[in-house]
Each structure stands twice: as C-alpha cells, then as structure tokens.
Amino acid sequence: MSDAQPSRFSQRVSRWLRPLVPLEAQEVAAVFWSFVYFFCLLGGYYILRPVRDEMGIIGGVENLQWLFTGTFVAMLAAVPLFAWVAARYPRRTFVPLVYYFFIANILIFYALFKLDITDAVIARAFFIWTSVFNLFVVSVFWSFMADIYSTAQARRLFGFIAAGGSVGAIAGPGMTALIAPALGPINLLPVAAGVLALALIAIHQLRDWDIHVAHDPGTAEQHENPIGGGILTGVKKVIASPYLIGIVGFILFYTTLATFLYFQQAHLIEDAFSDSGQRTAVFAWIDFSVNALTIVGQVLITHRLVTRFGVGVTLAFVPLVLLIGFASLAVAPILVVLLAVQVLRRAGNYALTKPAREMLFTVLDRESKYKSKNFIDTVVYRGGDAVAGWIFAGLMALGIGLGGVAAVAVPLAVGWIALALWLGRRYEGNQDGQDSDTARHKPAATAAEANQEV
Secondary structure (H helix, E strand, O other), X not given: OOOOOOOHHHHHHHHHHOXXXXXXXXXXXXXXXXXXXXXXXXXXXXXXXXXXXHHHHHOOHHHHHHHHHHHHHHHHHHHHHHHHHHHHOOHHHHHHHHHHXXXXXXXXXXXXXXXXXXXXXXXXXXXXXXXXXXXXXHHHHHHHHHHHOOHHHHHHHHHHHHHHHHHHHHHHHHHHHHHHHHHOOHHHHHHHHHHHXXXXXXXXXXXXXXXXXXXXXXXXXXXXXXXXXXXXXXXXXXXXXXXXXXXXXXHHHHHHHHHHHXXXXXXXXXXXXXXXXXXXXXXXXXXXXXXXXXXXXXXXXXXXXXXXXXXXXXXXHHXXXXXXXXXXXXXXXXXXXXXXXXXXXXXXHHHHHHHHHHHHHHHOOHHHHHXXXXXXXXXXXXXXXXXXXXXXXXXXXXXXXXXXXXXXHHHHHHHHHHHHHHHHHHHHHOOOOOOHHHHHOOOOOOHHHHHHOO
C-alpha cells in the first residue's frame, strides 16, 4: 500500500459506516467510486431491461429459445474480440473502451426505433444485444473489482459495493415503471446511455486510486501493463483448472434454473396481461421489488454471512431457495407463486450469490480475472441459457406443463447446492494458489484480517 495518509474526512466516513461495513479510511474513496460505478451500470441496464423483456414478447414468446441461442452465438463472436483487446492494451484503455462501445450501440438502436424500423427482427436483435450488454458490462466491472481489491478486502467490501448496483437497479425500474406507460419503451434508451456514460468518471477515479493509493510507487505502473497472452488463453486456463471448471458448473446450474423460471414467467405474464405498456410496467415493478429487498441483504447480511459461515454456505443460499421454490411450483404453477420465487431468487442472487461468486476470482492471476472470467460470465452463461431454453421448449413440446418443468428442476437444485459447498471448500483452502497480483495487493488491514486472507 502507498504511504499516503487518509484525510480526516475519510477517517470520519469510515467510522460512520463501520456499523454497516468494516471500511478502512484509505478505502473510502475507492468504495465510493466503486459504488457509483455499479450504480450507473445497473441503473442504465434496469432502464433497458423492461424494454428488453417487452421486445422478447413482441418477437414471440414461442421464439425465446431462438433468442437465447442467438445471444450465445453473439457471445462467441464478442469474447475473442475482448480477449484480443485486453491482451494488447493497458487496463486504462480497454476497460473504458467497453463502455464507449455499448453507449454507441444504445444510440444506434434508438435511431432505428425512431425511424420506425420496429418490426419483430429489430425487436429480437435488441433482445439479443441487451442480453450481451448486461453480461459484458457487469463482467468487466467485477473483473476490475477483483483486480484492484485483495481477497481480504473482497470479503469485507464486495457486498457493500454490490449495493451500489442495487440502488441503481431501484432507481432504473422505479423511473421506468412511472414513465413507460406514458412515454413508451423506446424513449428510455437515451436516458440509459447517459447514465452509463457517468460510469466512465468512476472508472478513471478508481484507476487513480489503484495506482496512487493501493500500491507502492515502484509497482503501481506495472499493474497497468497489458495482460498479454492469446485470445484463447482464458479458455485454456478454464479447461486446465478444476476450480474454474467448478465455477463453470455453478454457472450452468444457475442459468438452467433461472431460464426455466424466466420462461415460466413469460408464459404466465403473457396470459395475464394483454397490453404492452402494462407488461412493461409489471416487469419494472418486479425489478423494483427485487432490488429493494436486495439492498438490505447487501448492506446488512452479505459480509456478515461470508465472515461467519464462509463463501460455500453463502453460495448455497439461492440453490436452497430454488429447491423449495420449484417444489412449490410443481404443486401450484400459478403466477403469484412464480413471482414470489422469482423475487426471492433474484434478490438472493444479487445480495449473496453474486458477491460471493466474484470473491472466487480474487485468488487467481490477472489473465484469469479478465479473460477466463469473461469467457465464463458470457459464453458459458449464455450457452447455459441457450441449452436450457431448448430443454424447456422440448419439455413443453412433450406436453409437460409448467408444474412438470418445476419438478424436473428440483434435483438440479440439489446438485447445485452440493457444488456450491465444494467451491467454498476449494476457495477457503486455496487449492489453486494465489497469484502474484494477490500477493502484492495487501490492504492496510488488521492482523486478524491478514490471517483471513486465502
């Protein structure tokens, strides 16, 4: 760490927030900008998400499995390009470049919609693009977080940082639910682009903190060097590591069960509401409810649960919720039950599973944090979506109703719980070893915290 002393203001803030998060004074600026960064990402995305869900219905609920497959194909094209950029350009270049690219995309779609090119083809293209956008911008965010924070800092701070996204995710759908029926979904796009642009300020502030505060002057600039390697190095690392393969399996369990639930939601909401504006508002209020519940968990529960019970138990929480939820849906496959399960599943994922899953990457080298992680978060994630979409369509074609699909999901939830606990043991035992970045990313922490590092 740098020898720079934190300001009195930072010291006061750390004392004020300590009942909620064990924050050190020299971390105040970084946590603030990380909070703002994630607020802007999810605020922008959750303005777009109800539009995406509506476009999925306009494109045809019966075609959702094709949209998920199209998203997977788009990921296959995007990931090698990201790996190529990350290998050749320093972090200060390629991280902002991702966001400039997606802001430009949003404005292009807005122009297409305003030109009345709004047939089913453009609706499907927007659905696919938004699904790619969501995973990419969030994956790059958490790669950046795993790169600038140590494992001990991640345990203490990732839950609170994730709450920044939840605040943004409350603001986004809250505003959307209020104005979408009057303005229509399309006019929300420029607003989302403007919110996303604000994240670039936070990125530059975090880079300055990482170089001038988090590191000694002699090693700071080295951390900005290009990652190097080939475009497939991240994939090769995944194949060679049982730990990373375990994370792949965790993602596949998650995407399969989440996709089953999403498809059931689309069918039941289509049956319940006939108006496009009503459906968009319903999607937005679901998002609002999820994120209001999520922020309580992120601020008050996440770091305490991880500290007391470990990463494995934290990872197993959502699988347990879905085990109970799908068992309930097998008995009563109705909208009110599904929405209750969906809200609990998504809130638990954002508050607990997501921060804990991102902690798994803090013990890895930088190439794994960016390239392997990006491959897992995008190609594997959307590949799981695509396969699960076709499985769902196949089960429905065989005459298995929504209750039958829920029954099929129950044993998958059991397997997911077992894998979550295994990953937690591997993380805590540090079977794959720490990389050199982690070793030199020591926070200014107490001796007790130092002993907790993996």
